Amino acid sequence: MSFSSVGSDMLSSITTANCEIALLPLQLLIELQDTYLTMENDVLTSNNYSGGFNLFSDGTALIDGRQCKVINYIQRKVTLRSHADYKDYRETLLAKPMLFITNAKKVNSNTTTAKTFGIIVNTRHPQIRGRVEAGMNEVISSVLGENYQLQFAFHNDVREYLKRQNFELTEDNLSFSFVFKLDVFWDFFYTFGLSKKCCDLQGKVLNLYCSNNSRKEKVKLFLSKMTAPLIRLGSSLDHDRRPSIFSLDIITEDPFPQEEQGNDTAPVLPLNS
Template structure:
């Protein structure tokens, strides 16, 4: 009886593991030569590539994904666990996708915190018409330094405050539609409904009919131009790494409500100010479109 070649078996395993990623285009040099953090609203790339390029801020070891964001990094929105390329993993240091705020101080801390660092959401998607086990894990990075993103988040929070009649209210932010539409153009489909987060501002009031009947529960559907940062070429990886490093670098907002005269935020410590977004130098190599399992 013929024995199976271990080398061929290993190669076949790698091909099967990437089958769901076929036809997903790679970021090209023409995009990287002009893209800066100033004109990237939302970035999308495989989660494991993000971990590879940002090891200072993200680590995945023994089924545990850890976000290190005390000095820069990401605000990771998640639940206790997440599915990463088919494996259930525990999350360490994250912001709950659903939080309850009990005071105006908590509200201000939360508002500043979610705008202080890039938002990171994790989801799974698969190639259209492929099996359920072929889903791969993507990182959705929302650039909160981009003026359009900042204004949309701030406008959503201002709008719900000005429109509610009662003391209690709820606001949900969602990126599902924007990401779903983009992935559909790449012949991918989401396998999870987890690209959202929300807060409930709740005070101790006897009866709040507006909240009970959903009149003060609002949804903010956030759209933005999505930049695909997937790459396999080492030179492009270095460009993407530099690009992400600018977005995640720690900055301090002077005069923030988190200054020394007030207690630290219950969510995080680092606030940001404006970023000069210096223009990057161009690169000369060509910009082919590559399948992920090339």
């Protein structure tokens, strides 16, 4: 598909700790991670009850030109109505690598069919994790009304990488957001967009596309380490309280010592809409 393959030198040096955003064809990702992702009869299923990905979707996906159903996913736009839901949602975001499905086509190509890619946001990377936490912390401390909205987006870095590969995105779905909404009669700040924020999840894109078997085995091992379940002690989900819609088996231990976590955080900007 005229897409550059990951080099052997890169495969010998990359670890999950230095990968921020990974990109590879979705069919290859399914092949290498068949424990967690299965595709059958135009139905893509995410199996993440012990490791795996947090797959963000609207319930369907265009996969290599076919409209497919998605099973077991987190909606890209959710509404949270309690602080317990907020806490569960926050833990869910940071518990597993995020997976997004998007399409891109070759620039100046005669074919109209786009190629489907899996985009993985590695929440175990200290800077990615730090940006998610900083975005959520800042929106809470900056809004004055009770209701607010926060959107995370990372399409800029993916778009720029694909552009260097002579590909262009055909979908605008590399983002997710939540609305924290309590039952109030009228919220001036939320109604007029003063409590709607956007956090840009900037990160270096790592291309994991490969075609020969030896490289596939190395990429498979790399992905397996990223998706393996880890245990976080003292999580709120360990306590005896009602489960929320976000409470899966998502508790993971942060593998990075405190001194290794970077202070680089993305700015939080007002949403345009």
